[in-house]
Structures are given as C-alpha cells and as structure tokens.
Amino acid sequence: MATLKDVAAECGLTVTTVSRVLNNRGYISKNTREKVEAAMKKLNYRPNEVARSLSKKSTKTIGVIVPHIRHPYFAEMISNLENAASKQGYKIILCNSRGKSEMEKKYLEMCSSNRVAGVIIFSGGVALEDFIGSNIPIVTVERFIESGTAGVECDNSEGGCLAAKHLIEKGCKNILHISGVNENAMPADERASSFMQVCDEAGVVHREVATDIQVYENQDYTDFLYETLKKNSDIDGVFASSDLIAAQLIQVLTKLGRRVPEDVKIVGFDDVFIASITTPSITTIHQPIKEMAETAVRILIDASEGKTVAKKTVLPVKIVERETT
Amino acid sequence: MATLKDVAAECGLTVTTVSRVLNNRGYISKNTREKVEAAMKKLNYRPNEVARSLSKKSTKTIGVIVPHIRHPYFAEMISNLENAASKQGYKIILCNSRGKSEMEKKYLEMCSSNRVAGVIIFSGGVALEDFIGSNIPIVTVERFIESGTAGVECDNSEGGCLAAKHLIEKGCKNILHISGVNENAMPADERASSFMQVCDEAGVVHREVATDIQVYENQDYTDFLYETLKKNSDIDGVFASSDLIAAQLIQVLTKLGRRVPEDVKIVGFDDVFIASITTPSITTIHQPIKEMAETAVRILIDASEGKTVAKKTVLPVKIVERETT
Incomplete structure (x- = not known):
C-alpha cells in the first residue's frame, strides 16, 4: 500500500504539502493540487483511516450486536441500520452473539477496544453490568437495560x-x-x-x-x-x-x-x-423497523457527541390486513 | 476512556511495565501482574485496537459488500461469513451496495482506507477495474471478476x-x-x-x-x-x-x-x-452457503498473509426434495 511519503516522492513535493492537499488545509495552488492528485492516482494511494481515527479519537464506526443475523426480523433491521449509518458517514461492525451471554460480552469488549462510537444491541438475555461506566454509548432495541444510554422499542x-x-x-x-x-x-x-x-x-x-x-x-x-x-x-x-x-x-x-x-x-x-x-x-x-433503525443510529451518534438523548423512545405499530384473517 | 498512562498512574508503575503486562512480553512478577490487572479493572481500561492496528499494519477486519442484506440468501451468507470470520479472530464491516456501481466503489474505497485485510464481494454488476493493483485481496462469491484475487462459486x-x-x-x-x-x-x-x-x-x-x-x-x-x-x-x-x-x-x-x-x-x-x-x-x-462462506474467509485470510490461493473454487450442490414436486 502506497504511503504519503511515496506520493510525495512521486510528485517531488514534501510530505507536508501532500498532507495539506489531502486535508484541504491552507493555500494550495491549482498546479500543486493536480500534481498531488495525479501521483495519488498513479500509486493507487488511499488515505489511512486507521491513523486518522487514532489522531481524531473517533472511528465513525458503530458496533451492532444481534442474536441472529439470518432471522428475517434481524436481517431487515441490520439492512436498515446499515443504510441509516451509511447516510451519516458511519460504517457498521456486525456481531452475531447467537444469544449467548459470553459472546455478547466478548463482542462488547471487541467494540470497546476498537473504539467504536457506540454499540446498538438487540433483544437478548444478557446482563450488561460490566459495561456500566465503559463510556461507550449503548443503545438497546427491544430490550430492557437499566444502565444503557437509551432504549428504542415499538409500541x-x-x-x-x-x-x-x-x-x-x-x-x-x-x-x-x-x-x-x-x-x-x-x-x-x-x-x-x-x-x-x-x-x-x-x-x-x-x-x-x-x-x-x-x-x-x-x-x-x-x-x-x-x-x-x-x-x-x-x-x-x-x-x-x-x-x-x-x-x-x-x-x-x-x-x-x-x-x-x-x-x-x-x-x-x-x-x-x-x-x-x-x-x-x-x-x-x-413494526416500524426502518424508523426504529434510524432512531437508534441518530441517538447513538448524538450520545457519542455528548448530546443529551431520550432515555426511551417508543415508536407506533399498525395492523396490516392480509389473507390469514 | 482510560489510557495506558492512567493505568500506570493508578498502580504506581511505569507505562513500559504496564505495556509489558498487556502484551505478555518479558519477565513480569505475579505481584506486578496482579497490580496492573486490578488497576485495569478499576479504570475499565480496554486496549486500543486502533493504535495496535496502526503499528501492526493489520486490522483483522474483513469488508463484506453485498447487494442486499435482507434478501434471505444474503442474510444467511452474512451470518455464515460472520461466524467463519469470528472463529479466526476477524470482525466484519458490512456494506450494502444496493447493487449500485457507485456505492460499491465508495465502499471499496472505504474498506481500503480502513486497511481491511481484504474484501469479500458478491454477485453484482460492477466493474472493479479501479481496484486492480490496490493490494487488497478481493474474493468474489458467485461473480465473475477477471482481476480479483479469487472466486468462490457453487456448481x-x-x-x-x-x-x-x-x-x-x-x-x-x-x-x-x-x-x-x-x-x-x-x-x-x-x-x-x-x-x-x-x-x-x-x-x-x-x-x-x-x-x-x-x-x-x-x-x-x-x-x-x-x-x-x-x-x-x-x-x-x-x-x-x-x-x-x-x-x-x-x-x-x-x-x-x-x-x-x-x-x-x-x-x-x-x-x-x-x-x-x-x-x-x-x-x-x-447451495452450500456455509461452506462457501468458510472458503471465502479462509482464502481471504491466506491471501492477505501472502499465501498462494486457488483462483477459482467450485463447491457442490444437491437437490432437497420437499412438497412442491
């Protein structure tokens, strides 16, 4: 993988100048910008988000822990969560706990170590006491959690x-x-x-x-x-x-x-x-799955930015009449 | 979030000693280890995987790009991929391209910037020429790709x-x-x-x-x-x-x-x-979805470690007789 140094060497400019182009910082002439961009393209350079995350102390990543991925309810929920997160410039790390307490704990630790912005966790049977005070916002969906940041449910x-x-x-x-x-x-x-x-x-x-x-x-x-x-x-x-x-x-x-x-x-x-x-x-x-997903993502991002969020949000349901009645 | 420095201050030891305990490097007395572990627990310290990824140049993350999450075929595939990856100590970043070329491209760039070990990409209609030479292994499932690292299909x-x-x-x-x-x-x-x-x-x-x-x-x-x-x-x-x-x-x-x-x-x-x-x-x-997922993950990890991998793997199918015939 090409580094910033390689790009600088390729276009005959300093790393500082290349970095300024990359971050759009300070005055950069049109000629310089074009040179740097050509070198980046030639070397297939991609900015290193890992380094950027470390310096900014924010990963723009949301951990999503579900008990089952292939259950149609969770598949639809995950699809909507990914969509809502992506619109806000966030990516999701998907974790399948299989409803097991020790897996949930392991995944929560993994998310924490990977400095996610927060975790969205679903109905499941696990005590989350260990994560009180972990400083990561935890948004629960269809699950009681006394110590979580916020809960989202349908009515x-x-x-x-x-x-x-x-x-x-x-x-x-x-x-x-x-x-x-x-x-x-x-x-x-x-x-x-x-x-x-x-x-x-x-x-x-x-x-x-x-x-x-x-x-x-x-x-x-x-x-x-x-x-x-x-x-x-x-x-x-x-x-x-x-x-x-x-x-x-x-x-x-x-x-x-x-x-x-x-x-x-x-x-x-x-x-x-x-x-x-x-x-x-x-x-x-x-169940308003799309709206529940959007609400969970919005609350999580707000909480991770230190904003005050609703402790509990209940979204409306309706009946859809088809052929079994 | 507590840092290594906070842990060191809490237990009255140097950062170097705490780091040695954390990485299990060199001789550490039982007493020292216990002190450090108690301080970590007290401060709810979690090692920073972002920093570790940066220094090790490896994130233990696999990008998964599917055209639809909620389609039952993809939901089952994602579930099996997450399972196979998790067993190898890898996590997955899930991306939903909605079959759109520009979304696939955006997600591939995001994965590359986030220094994933590689990308598993599914049936979809997008040219991947831009990623030739990106140095990330790309494993395709049920999709032709002339320039990808490896393809996995069923028969x-x-x-x-x-x-x-x-x-x-x-x-x-x-x-x-x-x-x-x-x-x-x-x-x-x-x-x-x-x-x-x-x-x-x-x-x-x-x-x-x-x-x-x-x-x-x-x-x-x-x-x-x-x-x-x-x-x-x-x-x-x-x-x-x-x-x-x-x-x-x-x-x-x-x-x-x-x-x-x-x-x-x-x-x-x-x-x-x-x-x-x-x-x-x-x-x-x-379709042997479980085996296809396991094969894709294994090939991706092998390729990311520089091993030679099969260019194409075809897994067997069988008929399951139920009531519609």
Missing part, C-alpha cells in the same frame, strides 16, 4: 391490543397467543398483557403458550406447533409473536386439515417480508 | 442439470425456467444452459424468461409472475432461480386456481430457510 402493548381486537372483530371466540421466549423480561412481553386484557374485556376465551429458547434459535417451530395444536384443538384464532411462527403455523394447520382463514385465523407480528410471501399471506402487526 | 451447471432431471422424472413435459437478472454475465447463468441441455436431450418442451433488475431489487415478483403465467399457461413445471421466486410462484398459482404440485411442480434454488416454511414447502437446489 408492543398497542400491538397486542390491535391483534386481539382484530381477531375478535373477525369472529374468533377462542384465541391462542404464542409468545416468544420468556426467560428474560423484555418489552415484547407487553404484547401478551394487552392481548389478554382486550380478550377479557370482550369476554373471549384465551390462553397463552410460550416457545422455548431452543426452538427460537433453530427457527424451527414445527414440533412445538404440532404439540401445541394437539393440546388446543378447539381454537379458532392465533396471535403469533412473529411472522416466522405464523408461517410455520400455516404449514402445520394445513397438514392437520384445518383451513386458514376459514377454520383458524392468524395474526403475526413484525411485518417482515415473509408475511407477504406465504400462501395465504399473513395479517400482521407492522 | 451452478450441476444445479440446473439436477433441477431439469428431477422435474422430468416427476413427469413434467413442458417446463419453464425463470432465471435471475441477466444484465451482466454471472456464474449463475450456467444454471440455464445445463437445464436447457437436459431438457433438449430428453425431448421435453422448455422455455426461459428472465426477471428484470427492478423486480429483483424490490423482491416483489407478483406482477411479473402473473404476466409470465398468462403467457405460459400450458406449463406443468417451473425451475425458479431462487426460493424467493418459488415462494411467490406458489402464491400466484394458488390465486390462479392451479394446484402445486398436482398441476404445476416447482424446483427452487438456494435452499434458504423460506424453502421450508412455505405451504407447500419447496423442493430446491441446495
């Missing part, structure tokens, strides 16, 4: 409420809610509480089952769903806590000879692209 | 062959191949040629249609598929060049009153997780 409570009301309006009398992993308290838990409240108020029978962590990690809910439907064969409506669960529920119901939406109606959660490519397509609660 | 030709044979064995007489974007020559083009050859040899009617770039970028093939099926209403088998297309094809066929697999059989490509969550689930050509 989970409203989501559960909308799902219950919609299923009741469509005539369901006996509704099952399949909730996510419930080992750790998470903002998503509010979906279940508001769902139950609406059902109770309407006098509709409801029950709740939670998936376990193994199933969540494999993304394969088939056995779990067969078991659940065997035990709850009388249901006529399901509120699933992700579109991924809803998609697999359509498969299992079809195999059991129950028609969707005629016999059982389904509402999912997230509104990731799989909700629109299943047959039938999935009615779901739309 | 696309065998994939097309397996798909055609399978549909013919299942009794199809009139097969449509929906190929990907064909603006630029890509290794994936070989799927179509071998597919046609097998059909010709078996005396089976076949025709080919290509999706366009807009449809690929939106991931919404619905209108395109309606149009295609209207023009080709007599087909009884489809070989789709991605599982994403296959999933949407099930939707459109169902709406047109044609049953899958009774009236029309479908074979997809990729074997990403959506192939197993649709109703019916999709018979598909399995």
Whole structure:
C-alpha cells in the first residue's frame, strides 16, 4: 500500500504539502493540487483511516450486536441500520452473539477496544453490568437495560391490543397467543398483557403458550406447533409473536386439515417480508423497523457527541390486513 | 476512556511495565501482574485496537459488500461469513451496495482506507477495474471478476442439470425456467444452459424468461409472475432461480386456481430457510452457503498473509426434495 511519503516522492513535493492537499488545509495552488492528485492516482494511494481515527479519537464506526443475523426480523433491521449509518458517514461492525451471554460480552469488549462510537444491541438475555461506566454509548432495541444510554422499542402493548381486537372483530371466540421466549423480561412481553386484557374485556376465551429458547434459535417451530395444536384443538384464532411462527403455523394447520382463514385465523407480528410471501399471506402487526433503525443510529451518534438523548423512545405499530384473517 | 498512562498512574508503575503486562512480553512478577490487572479493572481500561492496528499494519477486519442484506440468501451468507470470520479472530464491516456501481466503489474505497485485510464481494454488476493493483485481496462469491484475487462459486451447471432431471422424472413435459437478472454475465447463468441441455436431450418442451433488475431489487415478483403465467399457461413445471421466486410462484398459482404440485411442480434454488416454511414447502437446489462462506474467509485470510490461493473454487450442490414436486 502506497504511503504519503511515496506520493510525495512521486510528485517531488514534501510530505507536508501532500498532507495539506489531502486535508484541504491552507493555500494550495491549482498546479500543486493536480500534481498531488495525479501521483495519488498513479500509486493507487488511499488515505489511512486507521491513523486518522487514532489522531481524531473517533472511528465513525458503530458496533451492532444481534442474536441472529439470518432471522428475517434481524436481517431487515441490520439492512436498515446499515443504510441509516451509511447516510451519516458511519460504517457498521456486525456481531452475531447467537444469544449467548459470553459472546455478547466478548463482542462488547471487541467494540470497546476498537473504539467504536457506540454499540446498538438487540433483544437478548444478557446482563450488561460490566459495561456500566465503559463510556461507550449503548443503545438497546427491544430490550430492557437499566444502565444503557437509551432504549428504542415499538409500541408492543398497542400491538397486542390491535391483534386481539382484530381477531375478535373477525369472529374468533377462542384465541391462542404464542409468545416468544420468556426467560428474560423484555418489552415484547407487553404484547401478551394487552392481548389478554382486550380478550377479557370482550369476554373471549384465551390462553397463552410460550416457545422455548431452543426452538427460537433453530427457527424451527414445527414440533412445538404440532404439540401445541394437539393440546388446543378447539381454537379458532392465533396471535403469533412473529411472522416466522405464523408461517410455520400455516404449514402445520394445513397438514392437520384445518383451513386458514376459514377454520383458524392468524395474526403475526413484525411485518417482515415473509408475511407477504406465504400462501395465504399473513395479517400482521407492522413494526416500524426502518424508523426504529434510524432512531437508534441518530441517538447513538448524538450520545457519542455528548448530546443529551431520550432515555426511551417508543415508536407506533399498525395492523396490516392480509389473507390469514 | 482510560489510557495506558492512567493505568500506570493508578498502580504506581511505569507505562513500559504496564505495556509489558498487556502484551505478555518479558519477565513480569505475579505481584506486578496482579497490580496492573486490578488497576485495569478499576479504570475499565480496554486496549486500543486502533493504535495496535496502526503499528501492526493489520486490522483483522474483513469488508463484506453485498447487494442486499435482507434478501434471505444474503442474510444467511452474512451470518455464515460472520461466524467463519469470528472463529479466526476477524470482525466484519458490512456494506450494502444496493447493487449500485457507485456505492460499491465508495465502499471499496472505504474498506481500503480502513486497511481491511481484504474484501469479500458478491454477485453484482460492477466493474472493479479501479481496484486492480490496490493490494487488497478481493474474493468474489458467485461473480465473475477477471482481476480479483479469487472466486468462490457453487456448481451452478450441476444445479440446473439436477433441477431439469428431477422435474422430468416427476413427469413434467413442458417446463419453464425463470432465471435471475441477466444484465451482466454471472456464474449463475450456467444454471440455464445445463437445464436447457437436459431438457433438449430428453425431448421435453422448455422455455426461459428472465426477471428484470427492478423486480429483483424490490423482491416483489407478483406482477411479473402473473404476466409470465398468462403467457405460459400450458406449463406443468417451473425451475425458479431462487426460493424467493418459488415462494411467490406458489402464491400466484394458488390465486390462479392451479394446484402445486398436482398441476404445476416447482424446483427452487438456494435452499434458504423460506424453502421450508412455505405451504407447500419447496423442493430446491441446495447451495452450500456455509461452506462457501468458510472458503471465502479462509482464502481471504491466506491471501492477505501472502499465501498462494486457488483462483477459482467450485463447491457442490444437491437437490432437497420437499412438497412442491
């Protein structure tokens, strides 16, 4: 890799002059600028951002720690985070913790050692006490963190409420809610509480089952769903806590000879692209993934610049009606 | 952020001694080590990897440039790349080019300025001539690049062959191949040629249609598929060049009153997780995504260390039979 020295030697100027051209500092004649630029091009010179980061004490890098990259919700979130960061001139280092506490810790240390501007960390089950006082802003998304800088969530409570009301309006009398992993308290838990409240108020029978962590990690809910439907064969409506669960529920119901939406109606959660490519397509609660990503990036950059930021931001959800209801 | 100097002051030792403890260099007494470690913990000190990278001229970072993060194929590939890189002590900077030439160029420059060990770049339509001689190893995946360091592909030709044979064995007489974007020559083009050859040899009617770039970028093939099926209403088998297309094809066929697999059989490509969550689930050509990711990372690291690497690596595919055939 060509250095500043090589460029200076190539065009017969001093390193100081070349550096001035590069940083656009002070007066530089048109002739000098052209000479330097020609030499840079010839030698394929690229400014060393590592050196620049060290002297400026800022890397324009955001660490992003997710429990799963290939889960469609996280894939869409990462895509939006990268987009939002890139627009602000930031790059992202992507870390996949696989929901493991020791991996999250290792990645947080790595991010810290690499002097990232901050870390955006997602729903996962890990205590972050070790990072109190690490001076790196930590923005959480859909995750409680007592000591984090700021949290971004969607309106989970409203989501559960909308799902219950919609299923009741469509005539369901006996509704099952399949909730996510419930080992750790998470903002998503509010979906279940508001769902139950609406059902109770309407006098509709409801029950709740939670998936376990193994199933969540494999993304394969088939056995779990067969078991659940065997035990709850009388249901006529399901509120699933992700579109991924809803998609697999359509498969299992079809195999059991129950028609969707005629016999059982389904509402999912997230509104990731799989909700629109299943047959039938999935009615779901739309999470504002793009806006959540943009908010997380904005808050992180503001916090890293020492600005005061909102401790908690809740973004609205809405229902998107498709074919499963 | 605490510095080495702060740690030295805290434990009453010299910066040199603290640095020796940190780098495990020379003799250090147990007592000294414990003192230094206690001070580091107290001050929440993290070694500065930026400074270390600058002095070692190596960042242990890999740039990954994809055209789409949220496309399930790329989401699974990124997940496997992150995993393979992490096992080797490397981190990844993720870049989403949206298939745009100017974005790819910008990201390649950014990676180069940030002194990454190398770049892994995916199928996309951009000339990389500017980067000949940039001294960064560039590993391409499913993409031709004359001047890149190395290319990793799956056996696309065998994939097309397996798909055609399978549909013919299942009794199809009139097969449509929906190929990907064909603006630029890509290794994936070989799927179509071998597919046609097998059909010709078996005396089976076949025709080919290509999706366009807009449809690929939106991931919404619905209108395109309606149009295609209207023009080709007599087909009884489809070989789709991605599982994403296959999933949407099930939707459109169902709406047109044609049953899958009774009236029309479908074979997809990729074997990403959506192939197993649709109703019916999709018979598909399995790309060895994990192995391709591991190979790309290994070749990149070897090349960055100056080792001689294979110019082209082709990994095997296989057919996974599910319900659409």
